[in-house]
Amino acid sequence: MRPYSAYDSDTCSIARTLALVGDRWTLLVLRDVVNGVGRFDELAGHLGIARNILSGRLARLEQAGLVERTAYREPGARERHAYRLTGPGRELVPILLAFMAWGDRHLAGPEGPPAVVRHADCGAPVKISLACADGHELGPRPRLTVEPGPGSRERVPAR
Amino acid sequence: MRPYSAYDSDTCSIARTLALVGDRWTLLVLRDVVNGVGRFDELAGHLGIARNILSGRLARLEQAGLVERTAYREPGARERHAYRLTGPGRELVPILLAFMAWGDRHLAGPEGPPAVVRHADCGAPVKISLACADGHELGPRPRLTVEPGPGSRERVPAR
DNA sequence: GCTTCTAAGTTTCAAAAAACAACCTAGCAT
DNA sequence: ATGCTAGGTTGTTTTTTGAAACTTAGAAGC
Numbered sequence: 001m002r003p004y005s006a007y008d009s010d011t012c013s014i015a016r017t018l019a020l021v022g023d024r025w026t027l028l029v030l031r032d033v034v035n036g037v038g039r040f041d042e043l044a045g046h047l048g049i050a051r052n053i054l055s056g057r058l059a060r061l062e063q064a065g066l067v068e069r070t071a072y073r074e075p076g077a078r079e080r081h082a083y084r085l086t087g088p089g090r091e092l093v094p095i096l097l098a099f100m101a102w103g104d105r106h107l108a109g110p111e112g113p114p115a116v117v118r119h120a121d122c123g124a125p126v127k128i129s130l131a132c133a134d135g136h137e138l139g140p141r142p143r144l145t146v147e148p149g150p151g152s153r154e155r156v157p158a159r
Numbered sequence: 160m161r162p163y164s165a166y167d168s169d170t171c172s173i174a175r176t177l178a179l180v181g182d183r184w185t186l187l188v189l190r191d192v193v194n195g196v197g198r199f200d201e202l203a204g205h206l207g208i209a210r211n212i213l214s215g216r217l218a219r220l221e222q223a224g225l226v227e228r229t230a231y232r233e234p235g236a237r238e239r240h241a242y243r244l245t246g247p248g249r250e251l252v253p254i255l256l257a258f259m260a261w262g263d264r265h266l267a268g269p270e271g272p273p274a275v276v277r278h279a280d281c282g283a284p285v286k287i288s289l290a291c292a293d294g295h296e297l298g299p300r301p302r303l304t305v306e307p308g309p310g311s312r313e314r315v316p317a318r
Numbered sequence: 319g320c321t322t323c324t325a326a327g328t329t330t331c332a333a334a335a336a337a338c339a340a341c342c343t344a345g346c347a348t
Numbered sequence: 349a350t351g352c353t354a355g356g357t358t359g360t361t362t363t364t365t366g367a368a369a370c371t372t373a374g375a376a377g378c
Contacts, residue, residue, distance in 0.1 A: 011273040012189050013262025014255055020266075024181065024336080031173050035305055042356055048168075050338050055355060078347050081354070088265055090300040094287060095257040096173055102254060103172025106247055107179075111308035116169040127292065128253060131279035132278035132285050141249040143279035146194055150271035155239035183364085199326050209366045214327060237374050240326070 010151050020064055021092065025049055026057050031096055033067055038082035039077060066092065085098070097128045105140075170312055179223055180251065184208055187214050190249070190255055192226060205267065217242060236318035256287045264299075 008015075021027055024049070032043055038101040040058075044051050060068045067087035073079045085092075097117065104113040115128045168174040179188055184206070191202055199217075203210050212290045225248035234237045244251075258275065263272040276285045289297040 012190070012258075013267060013272060013274070014258045014261075015187060016256045016266040017262035018183075018186060022181070022183065022186065024177075025220050027177060028168070028174060028182065031171070034303075050336090051355070052357080053337060062254040078345090078353080087300060091261060091264065093301065093303065094289060094299075095254070095261060097289065098254040098257040098279060098287075099173045099176045100216040101172075102251060103174075103176035107175040108172060109310050112258075114172060114310040114312070115305055116308040118304050118306065119293070119295060119297060120304045122291060122293050124295075125300070126289055126297065126303060128257075128287065128289055129283055129286055130253060130256065132281055133283040134278070134281050135237040136275065136278060136281060136283075138278060138285065140253075141246060142252065142285070144252065144285060145277050145279045147275055147277070149273050151268050153273070198323090205328095210327070211367095237325085238332080245378095288359060 005158075006057065007069060008153070011151065015107060017095075018062075018128065021066075021095075023043060023057075024060065030066070030085075031055050033083050033085055033089075034096065036052070038084050039080065040083075049103070063090070065089075094128060097126065101128050167312070170310065172195075175211065176254075179219075181224075182216075184212060185220065186255065188213070188216050188220070188245075189225070189251060192242055192248075193252060193255065194243055197243050202242075207212075220248070224248075253287060254283070256285065260287050 012018075014026050021030065028047055029043060029049075032046060035044055036044055040054065043049070044054050049057075056065065058069075061067060062083075063084055067082075068082045068086050069083055069095070071079050071081050079106070100113075100115070108114065117121075118124060119126055130142055132138060162311055168178075180189065186211075188202060188208075192206060196202055196205055196240050198215065199210075202208070206213070208216075218228065220229060221242075224245055226242045227245050228240050228242055230238050230240055238300075259272075259274070259276070267273065277283060278285055289301055292295060
């Protein structure tokens with residue numbers, strides 16, 4: 001018996017996304033790339049990740065279209081490559097901010113959060129929040145229901 | 160050289176949160192618990208996770224205060240245990256919804272998302288979104304800046 | 319009273335995956 | 349020729365994961 005087919009690992013959006021970025025390093029790599037750490041050696045040094053692992057993760061992210069490798073050349077220097085987020089990659093930022101928000105609330109030291117994210121256009125801090133389509137703002141512990149959506153493989157009950 | 164100390168793995172809120180729930184199974188376990196799958200054998204069967212691994216994950220989550228084990232007894236039956244989210248655990252829901260939103264947008268089949276989350280009080284679908292403190296709604300690819308916060312260990316630059 | 323059943327794990331041990339260190343390579347710049 | 353950057357390769361170690369047997373406790377059947 002496999003109930004809740006909307007959450008089977010082959011259809012669930014959470015499971016699918018985790019299969020792509022849900023290992024020990026990928027989200028940290030993306031965090032650094034978001035932050036402008038784009039060169040291979042910079043990433044390897046900053047993260048303390050083995051170079052072959054980093055190489056593999058970057059290749060997977062590039063293949064999935066989340067990052068792109070761009071060549072650039074500063075005048076008088078030879079060509080370099082940097083990784084940066086693509087559009088779909090930038091859409092992962094809310095995931096990172098959701099992790100950050102939880103960690104700030106529950107794992108930060110008494111001095112406060114180790115980093116602050118601001119809206120580049122206005123300088124105000126950024127919050128991640130849930131809201132329903134009717135406009136109700138949902139608090140940090142919202143009351144939710146989940147049901148199968150159109151892409152669910154839930155079987156029609158046998159008649 | 161270790162720049163960007165707000166993102167070193169020992170202080171960064173993202174890294175700390177990932178250290179707690181960032182392995183292959185934990186977020187899927189939490190997803191199921193959120194969804195009311197609370198009994199050990201139910202979880203093991205639904206996820207296809209080895210029982211010892213599940214046992215370890217649940218123990219870690221319980222110790223971290225994200226889930227609690229509650230005993231209950233249906234009339235005429237013997238005592239059972241179920242896991243359910245604590246308050247801090249429920250605050251992880253935005254992380255799950257952020258994964259879900261990205262997967263719905265980028266990995267769902269043509270029929271649409273496999274599941275839909277609604278506000279239990281009003282029935283409207285729930286969206287996760289970024290907004291800055293000045294009230295600007297930020298789109299899916301917001302322009303952001305990151306800077307060290309009060310809990311940062313960033314050293315004053317030596318010079 | 320003895321046996322059996324089920325839930326909820328625990329233990330043991332083997333297999334697979336991930337991670338790491340160290341060295342190797344290719345291209346370009348000087 | 350030499351050195352730097354960005355990786356790739358190789359061999360080993362560590363960590364995770366898994367399958368299956370075992371445990372424990374209460375309930376139920378005989």
